[in-house]
Amino acid sequence: MQSLAARIILLWGWRRSLVAFLAGALAVLSQAPYDFFPVCFVSFPILVWLLDGASGERGDGAIRRYITIFGIGWWFGLGYFLFGLWWIGKALLVDAEAFAWALPLAVLGLPAGLAVFYGIACVIARSCWPDGLGRIVALACGFGLAEWLRATLLTGFPWNAIGYAAMPIPLLMQSVHVVGLFGINALAVFVFAAPAVLGSGRHRRITLSAAVLLAAVHAGYGAWVLAAPVEYARKLSIRIVQPSVPQGGKWDPAMRDEILARLIDLSGRPTTKGRAPELIVWPETALPFLLTDRPDALAAMGNMLADGQLLVLGAVRSEAGTAEGEPVRYYNATVAIDDNGEIVDAIDKVHLVPFGEYLPFERLFRQVGLRAVAETVGGFSPGAHRRALQVTPAIAAEPMICYEVIFPGEVALPEVDFILNLTNDAWFGNTPGPYQHFRQAQVRAVEAGLPLVRSANNGISGVVDRSGRVVDAYALDVTGALDVELQIPVKKSHISVAPKMIGVLTILLLAIIACGMSVLARLRST
Structure with a gap:
């Protein structure tokens, strides 16, 4: 030596x-x-x-x-x-x-x-x-x-x-x-x-x-x-949908109805184990269109949902400018839809991907013809702040869209019961990227002392308990609906620290x- x-x-x-x-x-x-x-x-x-x-x-x-x-x-x-x-x-x-x-x-x-x-x-x-x-x-x-x-x-x-x-x-x-x-x-x-x-x-x-x-x-x-034994307070039955839509055709107008039909079909299939799902989760930007442009899609989702079920999905959300001449702003959002087909909540992504979802020094780069890689509607604006998503009257989640979940210490809302991570790793295919992303999400669950529910377009989707153990998951490129019973601990973590x-x-x-x-x-x- x-x-x-x-x-x-x-x-x-x-x-x-x-x-x-x-x-x-x-x-x-x-x-x-x-x-x-x-x-x-x-x-x-x-x-x-x-x-x-x-x-x-x-x-x-x-x-x-x-x-x-x-x-x-x-x-x-x-x-x-x-x-x-x-x-x-x-x-x-x-x-x-x-x-x-x-x-x-x-x-x-x-x-x-x-x-x-x-x-x-x-x-x-x-x-x-x-x-x-x-x-x-x-x-x-x-x-x-x-x-x-x-x-x-x-x-x-x-x-x-x-x-x-x-x-x-x-x-x-x-x-x-x-x-x-x-x-x-x-x-x-x-x-x-x-x-x-x-x-x-x-x-x-x-x-x-x-x-x-x-x-x-x-x-x-x-x-x-x-x-150490863990005492659980509540259970939440969840269906995680992994549609495995090819990224190359995701925003093709000809595939819009096909993608919606695939998501609805997977979501409405009979339950194979446990109770019927109370929560159905679709991945980040699951739909290749604005929900406000497609009331028929909202109606179809409402018809798919049974009484009391909630659908949470990733979607692009638009907001008109407040001043005259101000452009429309677009947000990468987590959207909740009830059994009436109504949007009951929407929480915007706060931590955007530079050059992926927005352009730093936008005016300069656009002058030379550059745009963000994931840009579909003109680039995203960041959300104002994080807040909880009420899944049921007694259970709340903290939405973390895509790579927000890799940042240590960002899961910080004291009132939430689990982390909800919606992502689309189809951009990177079957490479080390999706595995590395899942590992970091897994560690966030342990760091925060909270279970994690993850829906990815082509994987890796699944549920991780607060100790980082994978309860159940789908591998890359699997198409299906994963039914999981989420166990929510009485205490959020074994040690209360920052x-x-x-x-x-x-x-x-x-x-x-x-x-x-x-x-x-x-x-x-x-």
Whole structure:
């Protein structure tokens, strides 16, 4: 191990960049659908050793050294995001004639931009880089802060955060409810990077012992939570419809009636198990038209519903401008329709996808002929705020449309009983994207301590309990109606905490420890 570490430490130039890139690419195997987290015990020690080697270039001055350090993190991030997010380009090929030109920007440009955050992580870590245990803590702190920045800046994009590598199964997900995803990110990097001390540095015994202890507590706490009895207050019978409409034909006017007929047919089929559904759920933008333009469609949905049933679906909602000459605004909404065929509620998506649902700097981009990838009616406007959707007089849900569910700490309404996630992952076909999206939704359920109901156009649809266990689900490209009995716990969660805040506090604590160890190391050396 020491010989390997020495070789990596002494790398420079393009060889160092290549090794960093390959280490980042290898780490992708820790994410869904592969879930092979042991690769991180290779990737992160390599990153530590590469950063160890960057300290030898003192003759170049501080700025030059930090450029080198940033470059190591950037190449690591480029490998990680390039191989982890290549499937985003598939969305551009749905309408290849209009968007194929942007394929390099999505497949290469986005990973290159996200890699900046890992470059920042390494600069933060290397600014307080004591020998031994301290540098492992510094790296954990750097990545914890960088992942927080990635989830926050420029509307945020925390997809495939490192912490998900430490949560491949429900047993290993429970800690996220205590320290939040931001805390898990930092603690996971500490554990993954700890073996680096076997190749270089001091404090081997205490570093490895701390990593083993953290991993044991992580797994042990999960086992304790999953073994604890849960008392349920209410049940809700749900039918989740997965129509598997091909994305290429979804907005074809000739298919509108066919899509509506498919959804109604699947929704009205006899119940195969349990009670008749009280709630029927269709996916995001289930219908390729405005409901207000099709009163016949509303009437058909009302006729389909039995007395007391509620239909919740994703739909485009329009709203006329309040001032003269103001354009019509469109919203990506969660809409509730009762058994009379009347719209009884509509909650708009708050966190829109940049370049997917709206154009940042819209006037500038439209002048050169650009439009959003998912634009069908002129681009979406964001909803004003989140609020609960009353499913029954006693049960409320928090709607999260599509990628809203990937943001840690955003499920925050105290009065809700479950998370309702409507999405359309047909844009990405049978690639790692839908699996990664489902995993992040699964973790949100654990983080919030709430069960999750998910309807996706072509999968993965299903129900997840508050501990992240999949109650039932449909795989990708299955067409059908999934009947599930949702169990709603008496208490929403086993511990009452604010994971988002606790995660940030965890990172700050690690930062204080790392800086303290750095100061002590320098005092001892003088």
